[in-house]
Amino acid sequence: RPSTLLKFFNAHNAHYPERNQRRVEQIKSAVTLTQDQGIIAPNTLMVIIYIEQLRLLIRAITAIDKDIKQRYKAQKDRAIFDSFPGAGPQLAPRLLVAFGTNRQRYNNAAELQKYAGIAPVIERSGKKSWTHWRYCCPKFLRQTFIEWAGLSVRFSFWAKAFYQQQIEKGKPHNTAIRALAFKWIRIAFRCWKTSTPYDETKYLESLKAKGSQLLTYALNG
Numbered sequence: 001r002p003s004t005l006l007k008f009f010n011a012h013n014a015h016y017p018e019r020n021q022r023r024v025e026q027i028k029s030a031v032t033l034t035q036d037q038g039i040i041a042p043n044t045l046m047v048i049i050y051i052e053q054l055r056l057l058i059r060a061i062t063a064i065d066k067d068i069k070q071r072y073k074a075q076k077d078r079a080i081f082d083s084f085p086g087a088g089p090q091l092a093p094r095l096l097v098a099f100g101t102n103r104q105r106y107n108n109a110a111e112l113q114k115y116a117g118i119a120p121v122i123e124r125s126g127k128k129s130w131t132h133w134r135y136c137c138p139k140f141l142r143q144t145f146i147e148w149a150g151l152s153v154r155f156s157f158w159a160k161a162f163y164q165q166q167i168e169k170g171k172p173h174n175t176a177i178r179a180l181a182f183k184w185i186r187i188a189f190r191c192w193k194t195s196t197p198y199d200e201t202k203y204l205e206s207l208k209a210k211g212s213q214l215l216t217y218a219l220n221g
Helices: 002-011 017-028 037-073 078-082 091-099 109-115 139-155 157-168 173-194 200-209 213-220
Strands: 121-125 128-132
Touching: 002 017, 037 091, 078 091, 091 139, 091 173, 109 173, 139 157, 139 173, 157 173, 157 200, 157 213, 200 213
Parallel strands: none
Antiparallel strands: 121 128
16 A cells, blocks of 8 residues: 555655655555566565564664663763764764773874774885875774764854865865864864763854864854
């Protein structure tokens, strides 16, 4: 039924009415590829099996998410990671795990930038040198910082300005986001090391005191 399909689409974050209606029409006008029961019967069974596997997987993910939420609430450093722009209930726990609770784990932000794969690698041979993406690193950890940086553009005044500045310089989107993640790690490291939540107002004031070109760009942009 069309109503069932539309309900399914909306439940899975497909909220464009015109596109959903086209999907319904395409399903209604669809033609089966074969009438051969030797193909249809076993594949129907496989679909039913896959559905049960997906239901089990969804229940497992829900249980894990619930456990993460409870464990995160018990962390005394939670206030630090909740304070970061764009780090909502999904990303904040991931950021906390990225830093950990041992303040001696990293001596400086550069160590984490390199470990997470955000800092680029500079290769040198004779008089030649080139910079490239860091291949050997924890991929999910790197993705955590990339996702956070991308979301922070929507919630942080200076982060949005920095991203726009990079784009205007001709940097591709991914390069601009990695550069932003690089800066965020340095800021987050200080917050983590000093057990101090991030304050956007104070950070903007510090940029102003330093005569930051980024702040000038942001105010004039």
